[in-house]
Amino acid sequence: MPVVLVALAGCEEFDSGTGSAGRVGAPKSTTATREATPEPSVETPSASSTPSPSADPLTSTGTVTEVVDGDTIKVDGQSVRLIGMDSPEAGQCGYDEATAAMADIVTGRVVTLIAVAGRDDVDQYGRLLRFVEVDGTDVGLREIELGLAVARYDGRDGYGTHPRQDAYIAADAAAADVTCAAPEPTAPAEPAPLVGPAADATCDPSYPTVCIPPAPPDLDCGDITFRRFTVLPPDPHHFDGNHDGVGCESD
Template identity: 40%
Template sequence: MRLKNFITPLLISVLLLTGCSPTTSTETEQTVSPFPSVNEGENSSSQDITSPTPSVTPAQSPQSISQVLGAQTTMVTAVIDGDTIEIEGGQRIRYIGINTPETVDPRKPVECFGREASSKNKELVAGKSVRLEKDISETDKYRRLLRYVFIGNVFVNDYLVRQGYAYASSYPPDVKYQNQFNQAEREAKTNSRGLWSACSSTSTTNTPQTATTPPSTNGSNCDPSYPTVCIPPSPPDLDCPDITYRRFKVLPPDPHRFDGDHDGVGCES
């Protein structure tokens, strides 16, 4: 009984002391910084900082020399005749300042040295990359581009005239190289090259000219259908290769049928 009376107050005292004792552990609030911490005394240069890789915009390609010079480089897909080609995209090109004998005009027979001119043109440019240079006009009435044609160091228009495959033929206002073509024709004729020796009827009177004013004439033998030139009336029937004039005015009834497309201009090619 005495022991019980002693233990009971002792247990109560222990319980009271335990419940009233202060908390010995403390909670610490943790804060997360949005920036990486740097230890004091640590050299900032030793940090491993990865910078974003800047985007690189490719430099714009410079214009090609052809574009700067107002020229165009393209591939020849077909050769139509001695002075006409077709390029990629289907556009036809008519050589400026020259005229080769006809081979594909359905209104005319194949002219002397026409096939040879077509073959030489094909040999020069068919399936090859050429440079096209414009003069003043963009197209002719057939919507063909009017161009000077170069392949490598060869000026094709000049070559065909100089080697006797074509005549020099002036079609203003596209006359940038006309003096050069005229000189090339004189050289070919002097040396009897190409058509100048192969075609017996070829002479200075066969060289196409641009008619601007009517020649001196008494008027009695000049057909009124061609008021700016003097062409005798039919018969005999004449074709463009039989006369010296090119691109002259034509009025009805046009007995020689020089104006095949009825646009009022005769012998345009």
């Protein structure tokens, strides 16, 4: 039988592998799609995903439970000494006024306590050393402005400069000092009772403890209980009527 050769009008690219239908030489489609590898996405962080700044370790808050005096309070039971100022002590002029002013400002209030880096955290009595603020008001500065405290315990006296020193010193210089009335003079004490004979008493030399104290000019023997005592001149009461040196010899 004769062999018939068929000319192919065109050529297709064939895959030498096995096609999807299981036949060899299945055409590879030039339009076939492959599963694309997705591009890596870049997320833009939202504002809510940004970490909040950590709380300032030098700052805390609490409720004032007691006012000790013009520069010391208790916050949640812990004693707190205000930094950079000093108020009068008990018994000193201005103590009552400073304590009352502090009570008016902070009693029962929530306050902010601010430590100062590089300075002591507590004093020798175990009190926290802090600036104290209530609703943004610097309580120590307010006491100084009222003339109820002075700027102290700072760089001028060996305690180290603090951040509010200049403001405290300026307020101290501008404030009027509290004045206190002088105490009322006390009446002199009653003189102690006379012990022993007075300088002008008439005494019996034989019995030095038996003396006649000074008396009004009209004193006579009827006014005293002594009898037959020695009378020394000048005998202003005339006890020795017969001038024999013995006074009030008879009734």
